[in-house]
Amino acid sequence: MNHGIKQRKLNRTTPHRQAMFANMAAALVKHEQIITTLPKAKELKPIVEKLVTLGKKAKADPKTALANRRRAISIMRDKDQVAKLFDVIAERYAKRNGGYIRVLKAGFRYGDADITAVAF
Secondary structure (H helix, E strand, O other): OOOOOOOOOOOOOHHHHHHHHHHHHHHHHHHOOEEEEHHHHHHHHHHHHHHHHHHHHHHHOHHHHHHHHHHHHHHHOOHHHHHHHHHHHHHHOOOOOOOOOOEEEEEEOOOOOOEEEEEO
């Protein structure tokens, strides 16, 4: 049976996958759009949406602001991008209830014809 399997493993070990998604989340916040493969974009979406929600909760409740910021730093591992996430992006999506990220197909990669995707 295939119960309890939420995400794709993407042929990577758990620490490699966590580091990859931390780097991709930081790059997405920095550039506000990235080009990656479709499976990676689909797996990145819930991670970044939860980070944006942390930023929104920090704005709404100042008591949890520091804890939410530290939690985001532990996930994303980039203090500068966490600051941008909490100051700029969280304010941008303050009135939206989820659905901050869009995964759009952006064509085929030249080397192996894999589908690429753009997010945010």
